[in-house]
Amino acid sequence: MSHEMHHFSMGMWVFFLAYATSVVGSFVGLSCARQALIAPTGRGHRRWMAMAALSVGGVAVWLMHFIGMMGFDVPGTAVRYALGPTVFSVALSVAATWFGLWLVSSRAAWVNRVPSLVRLFVGGLGMGLAVSLMHYSGMWAIRIQGSLEHDTAFVVASVAIGVVAATVALWLAQAADRWTLRVPAALLMGCAVVALHYTGMAGVRVQVDPTVPLPAGQTVTALLFPSFVLGIVVLTVPIAALLLAPSRRDLALEQEFARWTTDDGTDSSRTVPARS
Template structure:
């Protein structure tokens, strides 16, 4: 981390909040993504795909990575954020998760290894792109540069995290498995952010005037509230949606009850 750069001016509780936000967002997002794999309706599949991308990308990745920016400060400089770049970073998170799920969970045909690898690379690029685009939105009295070694470390961890996320979608078929893997994924997402932040080098120039931009809490508070509301939607839908196997068994029982046992022939039921 460069001299003059501070990442924890708000205290460690912000990092804990960011971690919990990521873990919960990933957990709910993976639960929604698994619905994509099991639903038989194209329309419902599209709905679950969009919800999974919004929750996983918007909350589990973007919001979780932006929360620690509340503690971001540069000595002897005003810190502001460029709105356009912030919106771009959000789109990177949403689009990368959606495309990765679209590729890795095909509508027709099996999910091959090649599709899974491609989806992981797309998602990994998105996970790495979010913190760097967020950091690129920073406006200070001077300039920011990035150390290539730390950049490479952040990109590598982002790809590993992406592989783990898609593995959850395909294999985490129980709540305990999803809880454990989401806890690990949340830690990995926050680690990617701080590796990216550690790559920042600042050079202060008092002659530079910071024009435009907004303060961090002007973005953070309203979007955090939106993120909480967004989490509620798939949670309610998952709780209301019937278990597929239970529904099939119930339907089979109803059919059997409606048909009734066949008439006995020679004292036996066929």
């Protein structure tokens, strides 16, 4: 029988903060993904892709996970986190998000030969599996006086949610071309990420053994404070870039103006008679 544990030991405000963090990260990430699709240069495309991956993978997914873990408590034992698996989990989350976004928006000729629907499903599968692995890597980092296991049924359910959520997120990254669409899309993505997290947490089973030495590692607050500050910085950069970035309409007008001035200059040169 599993030992008693609490998922909301600090109150429901942790849940709402985790959800809000995921929504904000998702909205910024979707906005960056749209800018990547319309970026006129390859360098700009890659820059927007990196900011989208950091916003979604680093903030909407990973930071949400550790904010949610603030409420995790096991009476009778301290809860600590190993640094190595924690760092691995954030790197995996960002890399998986970047891979999924790259697959559906790549400008490489060999990638574009693959049907877009196939790329969407492959990207969603790979990203969803990796994000689910991120969650369980974060759980692997937990150290308690005893053992921690996961119910297989809840693991399968959380992975399924992760794959579906990732696939929908990649589709929304292409389809949500206006902020009025990105707001409900971000709300939906936040729900999916939170559902993955708490479905996985519902399957946690712990056994406390007082004879085991006190666990080494960091407290969740010691990890979360610098992570939260870093998350704010990560979001500040793309938000500033988005405010300064031209819209699709602006780019079209610039291209039209450049074409008009070029054509006008060419026509003028043809009408001016040559001097003898």
